[in-house]
Amino acid sequence: MENADYDLVIIGGGPAGLTAGIYAARARLNVILFEKLVPGGQILVTDWIENYPGFPDGISGSDLVENMTKQAKRLGLKIESNEVVSLDLSGKVKKIILDNGTVTANAIILATGAHPQKLGVPGEDAFFGRGISFCATCDGPFFRNKTVAAVGGGDTAVQESLFLTKFARKVYLIHRRDKLRAAKILQERAFANNKIEFVWNSVVTRIEGSDGLEKIVVKNVKTGEEKELAVDGCFIWVGILPNTGFLGNSVKLDEYGFVIAGHKMETSVPGVFAAGDGRNTPLRQVATAVGDAAIAAFSAEHYIESLKN
Amino acid sequence: MSEGILEVSDSNFDAEVMQSEKPVMVDFWAPWCGPCKAIGPIVEELAGEFGDRVKFTKCNVDDNPVSPGKFGIKAIPTLIFFKQGKIVDQITGMVAKAKLEKSINSVL
Missing domain, CATH: 3.50.50.60 (FAD/NAD(P)-binding domain)
Structure with a gap:
């Protein structure tokens, strides 16, 4: 040797x-x-x-x-x-x-x-640390009684969205498909949680704000329709x-x-x-x-x- | 509290950080934050190496919401370097020690 x-x-x-x-x-x-x-x-x-x-x-x-x-x-x-x-x-x-x-x-x-993979959309890097996050356990408490978005449909996205509901008033869970990939037990908890509002078949196209994040633009991939969601934070778990x-x-x-x-x-x-x-x-x-x-x-x-x- | 790292609060933030003669590094952290706990030892090592030229401080954002709010901090760990009361560098998330050393050297 x-x-x-x-x-x-x-x-x-x-x-x-x-x-x-x-x-x-x-x-x-x-x-x-x-x-x-x-x-x-x-x-x-x-x-x-x-x-x-x-x-x-x-x-x-x-x-x-x-x-x-x-x-x-x-x-x-x-x-x-x-x-x-x-x-x-x-x-x-x-x-x-x-x-x-x-x-x-x-x-x-x-x-x-x-x-973690990024979304690769305008505003994502600019608002990192000022509303964009990849870590609910670190940053969730900054959003007490605020409205946040979470992007993704796998275990991480659903588990961490549930965690966010401990702090946030409302969590939009944005997923590009019409059903989740997460483990069934997590899905059951998410569907039973009235703070989570699902935004199906949708992707985030832009992240906007001034000093901090103020809104995101989501596009329905089926209809092509775009709408704005007023949020203080956006958590990204897309793989x-x-x-x-x-x-x-x-x-x-x-x-x-x-x-x-x-x-x-x-x-x-x-x-x-x-x-x-x-x-x-x-x-x-x-x-x-x-x-x-x-x-x-x-x-x-x-x-x-x-x-x- | 570890030696060489001063705990700052909302009440003494102005005096210890903004009015400091020496450049100051503030580690905004919280007990709930795993990555914050993980970078703690790195910050302590840096305090050992640069403590004579930089004042190292920690601010618990859970107990002191005003100071992080002033700087728009919505993610931790966030390290901010102040020089004469002005932000000269700001780093969010876990970063390698080498990168922090580089950042400190560029601030000095």
Whole structure:
């Protein structure tokens, strides 16, 4: 086996990366996890998680990730705040190019996750932080007794809209189709909540205001009709994009940019594994991320063993 | 409260921030906000590195609604850099430490 700084480098500190770290640390691999911000990932902005087993009443996203981080650190995982800029996978020893240097490893687990997709409409960037938000648990309380819009129809949009009704007087839930994609239990709660008004078959086309956000323009995709909704805030949950830009052509990605990995979480490059929301997977949950990550760490351990023989 | 970071309120915001001789960084946060808690340690590290040249402060928006309202803040975490009572930079959301360092260096 060629000399490398680490047996394994894990990129990304959300549930997938931390779980891979827990398994790798317990396997006594020489492992480090690089996280460009702080450990947590997308669940840091998730108000309540009630589909991750072991917490009968549910748990807040930030508490769950704090627990995972503590657990990983207790088992000896080294976590460093550093951004991976690119990878050089041309040699047997893999080079991880960081913001401030390069490290080498025999194996890599990509657990870089995803970030919320924007609407891409005029006013969205200008009013970010002044009415536009992607985080109900952070910003919901600013809208006590106000009217807000929420855009999307999946689990996140519906779950977080329900959370917003604790503060807002009214929540317009704007969805481009005529039915929701969210889990049925969430749909039932949303339909039973009289603060939520559904705006079906509609997309947001403009966001307007002066100092703060004042109104949004929505267009009915069936009729083409546009109307204005007076709102103080607009929360956007229309899906996610993978954090895989830094990978370039180093591993195979699908047409949307998610890393292609097989059932052992192996990517197109031997010794490089993927786990979590950044992988091409039919379901993106904490439960699936940690499952992926356990397999990825197991596969990485076997790969590293195989190099010794 | 962590060492080196001053808790500011609606009542002393003017004196500690707007009238400050030194540039001031205000971390607008709330106990309910996961990302705010997560960037706390980064702000503490920055206070360790730049504390001699920049006054680092935190403002709990839950207890002090007036100050964030003045600056139109409707999202947290929001970090605002003030110099001689004027906003010179404003960053909302979670950002990497390197970006904050760059921002502080450009303010100084």
